[in-house]
Amino acid sequence: MWDFSTEPEYREKLDWAREFVHTEVRDLEVLGVDRDTLLRLEEPLKQKVKDAGLWAAHLPPQLGGGGLGQVKLALLHEILGQAFYASEVFGNMAPDSGNAELIAVGATEEQRERWLYPLLDGTLRSAFSMTEPGAGADPTLLTTRAVRDGDHWVINGHKWYTSNGPSADFLIVMAVTDPEAAPHRRASMFVVPKGTPGVRMLRTIGTMAEPCQHHLNWSTGDSEIRYEDVTVPADHLIGQPGEGFLLAQKRLGPGRIHHCMRWIGMMRRAFDMMCERSLSRYTHGSLLSEKQSVQNYIADSAAQMHAARLMTLHAAWTIDQVGASRARTEIAMIKYFGSRALFDVVDRAIQVHGSLGYSTDLPLELMFRQARSFSIVDGPDEVHRVTVARRTLRGYQAREVPTEHIPTRATGARERFAEALEALSLNH
Incomplete structure (x- = not known):
């Protein structure tokens, strides 16, 4: 039995969120201000969300989230989808929300202190750097390499369409650490701070949604990046090698x-x-x-x-x-x-x-x-x-069709149809 119901207390939270998004968050869309001004205007709205207990609701309570489960989250996100800036105001802005989940699952407590909690507080922004020219939607074709060198990893590669690249304080980079391993055990994830030597931001990519490369009122864009002998400490690896x-x-x-x-x-x-x-x-x-x-x-x-x-x-x-x-x-x-x-x-x-x-x-x-x-x-x-x-x-099995009987059955059907037509014409 499917059950999408929620308790009355949470429905009240959803009612509050719906009214808040419609009456306050949507107003941000018509102001026409630059990004820095927009962020300042969002601060008091973010505080209201935190006071309502709905900030970063996708994370467990021990990380400052609501621990709501996916049905409750889905109902909240349905409301957030009705205003362009609502996800940002509620601490669920992509790619930060997904990156926060990734760090929460795979990171050490020290890494969480350094990257996750500031990300949740909104004092840091993140980017997700996986897609490459030529690899497209197949991550088994990634060519960016990370090689262990003593207490460090050295990363070299070319990434295309790094989400939130222009404004991120750190990047989560997926790179091949064991090219001889099975296809889904070849790559690992690394945190790369934005100012690390060798991180070359080639350009911000204009898109259909952002034809101008520096749009004032929507997201912060996507970047094309080259990693050239980018060296990060070993403790910047998220999880274990091969878990990317x-x-x-x-x-x-x-x-x-x-x-x-x-x-x-x-x-x-x-x-x-x-x-x-x-x-x-x-x-x-x-x-x-x-x-x-x-x-x-x-x-x-x-x-x-x-x-x-x-x-x-x-x-x-x-x-x-x-x-x-x-x-x-x-x-x-x-x-x-x-x-x-x-x-x-x-x-x-x-x-x-x-x-x-x-x-x-x-x-x-x-x-x-x-x-x-x-x-x-x-x-x-x-x-x-x-x-x-x-x-x-997977739930089906192939069945052989007895082809030698098909002509007989087809012929019989044609004969019966012809007899029926003849009988019909005689009756009339």
Whole structure:
């Protein structure tokens, strides 16, 4: 029996979060201020979240989080998805939230003191440096190397699309430490402070969501980086050598639940705007809400949104029951289904708003550009479909079809059909 219910005390917290996001956090989107000013304006809002007991809710209580479990987290992230800066204000901003989970799982207490707790306090920012040119979505193709040299590791390689690279105080770098090991035991994770000699920030990468390389009002961008004889102490290794893939999976599994629920929150915002527009825009003799094509948009969007929400909550519930490793099919499924649903809902909302939806006067155009990226980030949708197909097929066995009988059965069917037609014509 699936159960997505929560106790009354937590529902009150969700009600508070919903009101807070709608009345205070959304206001940050229209100010048009630079990044430093934005961070200063966020500080009192972050304190309110901490006072409400919802700061960094994805972490266990001993690390300053809520220890909520995935269903409760999913319901919170659904609310956070309705405002662009809400995740940051609630201490759940990617990639910091995933990096915090990674450090919490794999780091020593000394490493937590140095990196995790300042990250949770918001005094440090982090970056995740895994993707490489040529490797794409296959981490077994990584070529960045880390070689042990006495009490240090020396890192050399080229990373592409390092999340949050421009503003990070430290980077978590995935590098091959044993090229002869099995594919998923070759790599390890390292903490590399930003100012370490040999860390070359080549550029900030412009994207569809951030066509200008230094956007004022969204995220801090992604970097292309070269690591040239970057030397870090041995105690900057997270976990044990060869655990890089294991740590990456622990980081990404629950994180995808949070992403998908934030997408549902974004869908809800776009959906609400579409419905309100349809009831207020009069054209060609009637309201948009009275036109069948718009009604189809609304009905299809409601169905996709509802399905994505239930699938994501079920995946969260499954993690709570049996752990992320046994919920891989559910996690993979919601990633590609949710990203497609978000794209479709936002696209329809823009169409209903016409030129207004295409303009920057509304947040829909930014939602659309963000939505397009979600089919790529956290693993391309095609990779997740392969995961679902392979894991589904494990429950089946091949069966041989007795091909020698197919012509006989087909011929018999044709003969019976011809006899039926003949009888029908005689009766008439």
